[in-house]
Amino acid sequence: xxxxxxxxxxxxxxxxxxxxxxxxxxxxxxxxxxxxxxxxxxxxxxxxxxxxxxxxxxxxxxxxxxxxxxxxxxxxxxxxxxxxxxxxxxxxxxxxxxxxxxxxxxxxxxxxxxxxxxxxxxxxxxxxxxxxxxxxxxxxxxxxxxxxxxxxxxxxxxxxxxxxxxxxxxxxxxxxxxxxxxxxxxxxxxxxxxxxxxxxxxxxxxxxxxxxxxxxxxxxxxxxxxxxxxxxxxxxxxxxxxxxxxxxxxxxxxxxxxxxxxxxxxxxxxxxxxxxxxxxxxxxxxxxxxxxxxxxxxxxxxxxxx
Numbered sequence: 001x002x003x004x005x006x007x008x009x010x011x012x013x014x015x016x017x018x019x020x021x022x023x024x025x026x027x028x029x030x031x032x033x034x035x036x037x038x039x040x041x042x043x044x045x046x047x048x049x050x051x052x053x054x055x056x057x058x059x060x061x062x063x064x065x066x067x068x069x070x071x072x073x074x075x076x077x078x079x080x081x082x083x084x085x086x087x088x089x090x091x092x093x094x095x096x097x098x099x100x101x102x103x104x105x106x107x108x109x110x111x112x113x114x115x116x117x118x119x120x121x122x123x124x125x126x127x128x129x130x131x132x133x134x135x136x137x138x139x140x141x142x143x144x145x146x147x148x149x150x151x152x153x154x155x156x157x158x159x160x161x162x163x164x165x166x167x168x169x170x171x172x173x174x175x176x177x178x179x180x181x182x183x184x185x186x187x188x189x190x191x192x193x194x195x196x197x198x199x200x201x202x203x204x205x206x207x208x209x210x211x212x213x214x215x216x217x218x219x220x221x222x223x224x225x226x227x228x229x230x231x232x233x234x235x236x237x238x239x240x241x242x243x244x245x246x247x248x249x250x251x252x253x254x255x256x257x258x259x260x261x262x263x264x265x266x267x268x269x270x271x272x273x274x275x276x277x278x279x280x281x282x283x284x285x286x287x288x289x290x291x292x293x294x295x296x297x298x299x300x301x302x303x304x305x306x
Contacts, residue, residue, distance in 0.1 A: 021255030025264035028248030033268040035241035036110035037275045039102055042233050049102040051223055052237075054215035055230070056098075059238025061208035067201035075198060085190060086199070090206025093183030098207070099214075100176035107169025109282050112158050114272035115151055115295050116173045122147055122298070123181035131185075143301035150294025157287040196250055204246070266296050 035056075042052050078086070105113055122144050128134040136144075158166050191199050215223075252264070269292055276282040 018256055021252045022264055024248045025252035025256065026267055028245040028252060029265040029268040030271045031240055031248070032242075032245035033114055033272040034275060035237055036101075036105055036113050036272055037279055038233055038237045038241055039105045040110060040276075040280050042230060042237070043106060045227055045230050047223075047226065047230060049099065049106065050215055050218055051226075052234075053098055053102050053211045054219075055226075055234035056237045056242060057208040057211040059235050060242040061205065061212075063243045064201045064204040064208065067197065068205050071195075071198045071201060075194075078194065082190070082194065085186075086202045087206055089183055089186060089190075089199075090203040091210055092179050093187070093203055094207030095210040097176045097179040097183065098211070100172045100179060104169040104172030104176065107165040108173065109158060110276040110280065111269070111273040111282065111284075111288055111292070112154050112166075112170065113173050114269040115154055115292060116170060117177050117180075118266075118269050118295055118299060119147055119151065120177045120181045120184070123178055124184050127181060127185050139301055143298045145298070146301065147295050147298030150291040150296075150298065153291030153294065154288050157285060157291070196253070200246060200250065266299055269295065 039052060047055075101113070101117065125134070125136065125140060125144070129136055155166070155170060158170075187199060249265075256264075273284060273288065273292060277284045
């Protein structure tokens with residue numbers, strides 16, 4: 001009886017594939033969340049949100065433009081309706097949402113900012129209920145209630161530091177989350193047709209043109225001259241908090257699926273909370289931890305729905 005070599009087990013390969021995808025998703029979530037901490041550091045040099053976001057895009061747009069040019073040469077041309085859709089998506093998804101986010105960060109802590117932005121999946125759910133007639137299940141209602149209860153906890157805590165500024169900052173960041181949720185909802189069908197890499201590259205180019213153009217319309221060009229730390233922090237903001245997390249998340253979704261990648265992204269607000277304490281000396285209280293736990297629990301329930 002001749003012996004035959006047994007086939008190599010595939011579970012080891014599958015496990016390494018999963019771990020690689022999870023590592024990318026986790027790293028991308030942490031890096032993307034770090035932009036709030038970098039923004040707070042930049043505000044110490046007395047620049048405003050318009051200047052901050054212009055520098056962010058100046059350092060990140062060459063990469064997205066290169067990908068966009070590559071896709072233009074290797075893919076079929078887009079129809080004019082798709083071009084107009086991409087123009088709109090770029091303006092609401094990365095221009096408007098980023099602008100509102102950085103404006104709000106002038107008034108609230110990075111922990112509260114990240115928690116509010118983390119409500120984006122719940123806004124997508126609510127919008128799909130209104131426009132797509134999606135029926136909200138019992139577990140989804142539980143997820144919504146749990147998440148918003150967590151925001152109330154942290155918001156009430158932060159109000160003690162200044163009611164007007166915290167309320168204004170929270171409203172701006174809330175607008176950012178709603179804007180990005182609308183972007184996600186509208187890209188659902190389009191990303192299937194033209195691909196996520198192409199869509200993100202084009203949308204980021206549109207956003208970059210809007211952000212940089214806005215700077216030159218509203219601010220004097222002399223503001224491009226800044227202290228060296230502003231350039232270094234903006235470089236970090238553009239590369240490590242924008243380019244890398246965008247592509248890491250995209251690769252992770254391809255490897256492990258959107259559902260698993262979104263669950264891994266739950267590390268984002270937790271990392272921001274502790275980075276804010278470590279780098280910015282923002283206090284971590286029991287109320288903040290409880291609120292963070294509720295928000296994460298709500299998003300987890302939402303991600304587990306069938």
